[in-house]
Every structure is written in structure tokens, then in C-alpha cells.
Amino acid sequence: MIIIGAGIGGLLAGALLQEKYIIKIFEKGIIGGRFRNLPYKGFQLSTGAFHALPHGSTGFTAEILNKTRTPYKIVDGDPWGTFLVDGKEHRFKNLYSFLSYMGRFKISKVLFEMRFTKGNETPVGEYLNDNLKNETVNKVVRAFCGFGMSIDPNDIPTRSFFPIVRNLYKYGGPGTIVGGCSAVTNNLAKGKNIIKKKIKEIVIENNEVKGVIDSEDNFYEDNIIVSDIGIKETVKIAGKKYFSSDYLKKIDNLREAEGIKINIATKESILDHNGILITCDTERVEGLNQVTNVDPSLAPKGYHLVMTHQTLRSNNIKKEIDRGLEDVEKIFGDKEYEILLVQTFRNGFPVNKAANGHDFEQKTPIKGLYLVGDSAKKETMEVDGISKGILELYETLASSI
Numbered sequence: 414m415i416i417i418g419a420g421i422g423g424l425l426a427g428a429l430l431q432e433k434y435i436i437k438i439f440e441k442g443i444i445g446g447r448f449r450n451l452p453y454k455g456f457q458l459s460t461g462a463f464h465a466l467p468h469g470s471t472g473f474t475a476e477i478l479n480k481t482r483t484p485y486k487i488v489d490g491d492p493w494g495t496f497l498v499d500g501k502e503h504r505f506k507n508l509y510s511f512l513s514y515m516g517r518f519k520i521s522k523v524l525f526e527m528r529f530t531k532g533n534e535t536p537v538g539e540y541l542n543d544n545l546k547n548e549t550v551n552k553v554v555r556a557f558c559g560f561g562m563s564i565d566p567n568d569i570p571t572r573s574f575f576p577i578v579r580n581l582y583k584y585g586g587p588g589t590i591v592g593g594c595s596a597v598t599n600n601l602a603k604g605k606n607i608i609k610k611k612i613k614e615i616v617i618e619n620n621e622v623k624g625v626i627d628s629e630d631n632f633y634e635d636n637i638i639v640s641d642i643g644i645k646e647t648v649k650i651a652g653k654k655y656f657s658s659d660y661l662k663k664i665d666n667l668r669e670a671e672g673i674k675i676n677i678a679t680k681e682s683i684l685d686h687n688g689i690l691i692t693c694d695t696e697r698v699e700g701l702n703q704v705t706n707v708d709p710s711l712a713p714k715g716y717h718l719v720m721t722h723q724t725l726r727s728n729n730i731k732k733e734i735d736r737g738l739e740d741v742e743k744i745f746g747d748k749e750y751e752i753l754l755v756q757t758f759r760n761g762f763p764v765n766k767a768a769n770g771h772d773f774e775q776k777t778p779i780k781g782l783y784l785v786g787d788s789a790k791k792e793t794m795e796v797d798g799i800s801k802g803i804l805e806l807y808e809t810l811a812s813s814i
């Protein structure tokens with residue numbers, strides 16, 4: 414089997430599938446992709462993820478790491494998160510105090526539907542307005558969707574959102590990785606056959622994959638190719654002519670999830686727990702974590718590392734960053750802090766190559782060509798969604814052997 418891309422998707426797929434296949438992984442850049450540490454002024458920033466997994470030590474990623482005996486340490490958020498509403502930090506259960514008796518009754522019904530029904534194409538924002546119409550709930554959900562998925566509630570259908578709520582109840586909330594993202598991707602890479610070359614072509618004959626060609630024109634033969642480079646790039650190097658116009662149309666309409674991360678150094682702690690602070694009163698910033706509460710080695714001695722996230726809400730990047738920085742000022746109040754680095758994720762290097770609700774199936778129309786990674790997530794958010802997709806791919810391949 415050939416895997417294109419050694420991001421977390423390619424590496425997790427390689428770890429799980431090596432039990433059944435001899436695997437070559439091709440990587441054009443640095444192992445880990447958007448899931449690795451980015452050392453900066455003594456801090457361990459990251460190329461993407463917040464050194465965290467949506468369902469912590471009990472989610473789908475942890476399931477693959479356990480199955481493949483990959484060493485890792487994740488500290489689950491306790492609490493999973495708190496919510497900054499009207500200038501005060503609240504636990505989830507305290508948010509009920511913002512609701513009238515009728516509102517509490519309605520939210521129980523909404524939560525029941527989220528947990529036990531499938532949902533449909535109705536956007537979450539519209540669903541909440543039809544069923545609840547509560548300003549605080551709208552703010553909380555907007556910030557949650559933004560922090561967790563870089564998407565607005567009006568852009569995610571309930572069929573994609575309800576399973577996330579279900580999975581939060583089932584598998585729990587976020588956990589932080591000791592050592593940061595690289596602690597996982599470096600361990601996954603150990604002992605793997607990773608070839609540091611760019612793949613420029615996926616060779617297809619009679620609607621079946623035959624192998625790949627690297628940038629130095631070497632051909633590698635195989636009848637199973639797993640691509641971790643996103644659906645757009647995969648189809649581009651495979652050749653659009655092999656895909657139906659409907660499939661290509663879906664790719665044209667594909668929406669990436671875009672965002673901005675602000676990395677902050679502070680000597681004064683801003684958060685007294687190891688979960689997420691969802692910020693509901695701010696213009697742009699939707700949440701933050703303080704990873705040094707779990708692993709102080711992610712910052713120089715005496716410092717905390719705080720990372721904020723915001724969905725990119727317009728193409729005016731300067732304006733978006735400025736609004737984010739204003740929010741940071743508001744959140745920190747009179748505490749001292751230093752902005753280390755502002756990172757923008759878009760244009761082929763986004764938060765997710767497919768925003769939740771736009772994901773593709775692992776199986777493509779070409780025999781032997783499969784997708785993993787963040788344009789083929791299943792059921793939940795971010796890397797745990799990637800991992801769920803890989804677990805399903807494993808089942809698909811196992812049943813076809």
C-alpha cells in the first residue's frame with residue numbers, strides 16, 4: 414500500500430493498516446503536517462492544532478494509538494471547558510441560569526434531538542432559532558462551532574452537528590497532549606517506511622490505480638493508494654478526466670474551514686483549568702487554551718503559552734487579525750502578555766480541507782484509491798473525525814481482503 418502524505422491522517426492510517434499491508438508513505442515536506450510542534454522563541458507553538466484532541470484520551474485517535482501500541486500521554490480537560498459569558502466564566506451546567514423555565518424545557522428537547530436523532534440539511538443556526546431563540550445559547554453555539562470547527566452555525570447542517578454532540582456525550586471532551594502534537598506524530602513515524610519525496614501523479618488505468626510517480630519520475634507500483642493530501646490535490650494529481658462531473662462539482666463547491674490562531678506568552682495565568690475557555694462575548698476570538706497547565710515544558714520556565722482561535726469571517730485578513738487582537742486585549746484585561754505569533758490558515762493550508770458537512774467518503778470512484786485526512790472526516794471534529802474515518806477505512810479494506 415502507498416500512502417501519500419505523512420500528516421497525522423497518513424501516519425495514523427499507516428500505523429493501523431501496517432498490520433495487514435506493507436506500507437510506503439511519501440512526504441514532500443516535514444513529517445506531521447499541520448499536527449506538529451513549531452519551536453519559536455523557546456515556546457512549542459504548533460503548525461496547526463492546539464496540542465489537543467477533541468475527545469481526549471477516550472476518542473477515536475486514542476483508540477488507534479492504543480490499538481497500534483503507539484506511546485502517548487493525553488491529559489483530559491477537567492472541566493472540558495468553561496464559557497465566558499457577560500464577562501464571567503461559567504461551567505456548562507450554569508448556562509441554564511440564562512434560560513427561563515420555558516427555555517430550560519426547550520433546551521432539554523433540543524439536546525434530546527441532538528443526541529438521539531440524525532438531523533438533516535437545516536443549518537444549526539436556523540434550527541436553534543426555530544426551536545429555542547435564545548441569545549446566550551446562540552452566542553455559546555457560535556463560539557463552540559468557531560473554536561471547534563472554524564465554521565458558523567449557519568454553515569453547518571444539523572446532520573453533521575448532531576453526531577458531534579452525541580460523541581461529546583459518549584466519548585467526552587478535549588484532552589491535551591503532553592509534549593504537544595509532535596509527541597504523537599513523531600511516535601507514529603517511528604519504524605515507518607517514509608520516503609521524503611513529492612508525488613506528482615497517481616497512475617490510473619481502466620478506472621483502477623496502478624501506482625504513483627514521484628517528482629523525479631520514479632514509478633512505484635501498487636493497487637492500493639491512500640491519499641492524505643486532501644480531495645482537491647488528490648484529484649488534481651490523479652487527473653480530473655477520471656472523475657464524473659457530479660464528483661468534480663462537489664469538489665468545486667467544497668468549502669474549506671479557515672481560521673486565525675494567536676499565540677500568546679504570559680507570565681500571569683489566564684485560565685485555571687486544563688480544558689478550553691469558550692469566549693462568547695468577543696467579536697472574533699471564539700476560544701483559547703493554556704497548554705502549559707498540562708505541560709509546562711511547552712513554554713520557557715515562568716511562562717504560560719496561550720493559543721486563541723477565531724474563524725476567518727472575511728477576506729480582509731488585516732481587519733480580522735486586528736479584531737482578534739482587540740479581543741485578546743479584552744480577555745487579558747490588565748494582565749501582561751506578549752503576542753508571539755499570529756498564524757492565518759487558508760488557501761490550501763486551512764484548519765480543515767473540508768469544513769464539517771462537506772467531507773468526502775474514504776472510498777473514491779477509482780478502484781484502489783482511498784482518502785484519509787481532514788477532507789474525509791467522519792462523525793466528529795478535527796483529528797478525532799479523521800481517526801473515525803481511518804477506522805472505517807480499516808473495516809472497508811478488511812472486508813475486501
Ligand SMILES: Cc1cc2nc3c(=O)[nH]c(=O)nc-3n(C[C@H](O)[C@H](O)[C@H](O)COP(=O)(O)OP(=O)(O)OC[C@H]3O[C@@H](n4cnc5c(N)ncnc54)[C@H](O)[C@@H]3O)c2cc1C
Binds near residue numbers: 420421611613646786
Ligand atoms: C489553527 C488550527 C487549530 C487546530 N486545532 C486542532 C485541535 O486542537 N485538535 C485537533 O484534533 N485538530 C486541530 N486542527 C486540525 C488538524 O490540525 C488537522 O485536521 C490535521 O492536522 C490535518 O491532518 P492531515 O493529515 O489531514 O493533513 P496534513 O497535516 O496537511 O498532512 C498532509 C501531508 O501531505 C503532504 N503532502 C501534500 N502533498 C503531497 C504530495 N504531492 N506528495 C507527498 N506529500 C504530500 C504534506 O506535506 C503534509 O505533510 C487544527 C488546525 C488548525 C489549522
